[in-house]
Amino acid sequence: MTEGAMKIVRLGPLIHALLIVGCAFDLAHVKYEPVRIELAGNGVAAFTLSSDTKIQGAPCGYSRTLRKDTSWEPVGRLLEGVVYRSQEQTLTIECSNVFEAYLVIDGANLVGFYLPVEDGFSALNEPVQLPIVGQR
Amino acid sequence: MRYIRLFVILFLSTSLIGCASGMAYSEFQPRMPSPSPDIGRIYFYRPSALGAALRPDVMLNNEKVGEAIAQGFFYVDRQPGEYEVATSTEVKRTLSFVLDKGQSRYVRFSTSFGFFVGHVYGELVDPDVAMEEIQDCKYTGTP
Numbered sequence: 001m002t003e004g005a006m007k008i009v010r011l012g013p014l015i016h017a018l019l020i021v022g023c024a025f026d027l028a029h030v031k032y033e034p035v036r037i038e039l040a041g042n043g044v045a046a047f048t049l050s051s052d053t054k055i056q057g058a059p060c061g062y063s064r065t066l067r068k069d070t071s072w073e074p075v076g077r078l079l080e081g082v083v084y085r086s087q088e089q090t091l092t093i094e095c096s097n098v099f100e101a102y103l104v105i106d107g108a109n110l111v112g113f114y115l116p117v118e119d120g121f122s123a124l125n126e127p128v129q130l131p132i133v134g135q136r
Numbered sequence: 137m138r139y140i141r142l143f144v145i146l147f148l149s150t151s152l153i154g155c156a157s158g159m160a161y162s163e164f165q166p167r168m169p170s171p172s173p174d175i176g177r178i179y180f181y182r183p184s185a186l187g188a189a190l191r192p193d194v195m196l197n198n199e200k201v202g203e204a205i206a207q208g209f210f211y212v213d214r215q216p217g218e219y220e221v222a223t224s225t226e227v228k229r230t231l232s233f234v235l236d237k238g239q240s241r242y243v244r245f246s247t248s249f250g251f252f253v254g255h256v257y258g259e260l261v262d263p264d265v266a267m268e269e270i271q272d273c274k275y276t277g278t279p
Contacts, residue, residue: 092231097232
């Protein structure tokens with residue numbers, strides 16, 4: 001084998017790695033299940049957060065912070081919990097693509113996100129207890 | 137030393153090529169017509185000069201509505217509904233959101249650098265954050 005050919009062989013793994021890195025953009029997707037949202041019904045109240053709350057375990061390792069004093073209004077219900085949105089904080093989840101997201105809450109626990117455009121539910125790895133106050 | 141100087145000059149000049157040059161938002165805003173209460177407004181802006189040579193088309197539900205020009209902004213008025221924003225870089229990265237009637241949504245474009253080329257992608261931003269960032273952006277929409 002010539003010296004030039006040996007160089008190419010040695011560089012092979014590096015070239016392969018670079019190609020894989022270049023392809024990685026399209027590989028990460030937000031995982032969600034299709035769901036059907038229904039009316040929230042009576043007895044479901046809006047709430048306010050009493051402190052900043054960091055949400056870990058969102059898809060693709062992104063974290064989000066729900067801001068103190070933001071108000072969240074019920075907009076519907078899933079089997080997994082009640083869906084809330086806020087006019088005061090824009091919330092998205094993302095991997096390769098970015099999706100507007102609403103909170104899905106069971107009791108006082110955030111269990112995941114509702115994607116209004118996709119009609120999908122994306123679960124958190126672990127529920128997060130929210131510092132809910134001022135229910136009305 | 138000579139090469140370093142040349143590199144710095146080239147880097148600075150290519151960074152600035154392609155930046156928006158219209159009227160700043162702060163000047164333009166009083167002239168903007170108010171949207172009808174039955175429709176919504178979507179602002180698109182790109183506050184950074186990073187990767188200014190990249191000027192991808194901005195697609196809203198597969199329709200070209202403008203270009204993501206560095207330090208520029210534009211807006212469109214649309215019926216309430218579901219929208220998807222994408223840019224025409226070679227990596228398709230979409231943003232989906234809901235627009236309500238009377239609502240303003242703000243889409244900020246940022247640049248990330250891939251292995252070979254840069255990508256411009258949209259993020260949905262809170263109005264108070266957008267209002268701070270958009271002030272110095274120049275209008276790049278239809279005059």
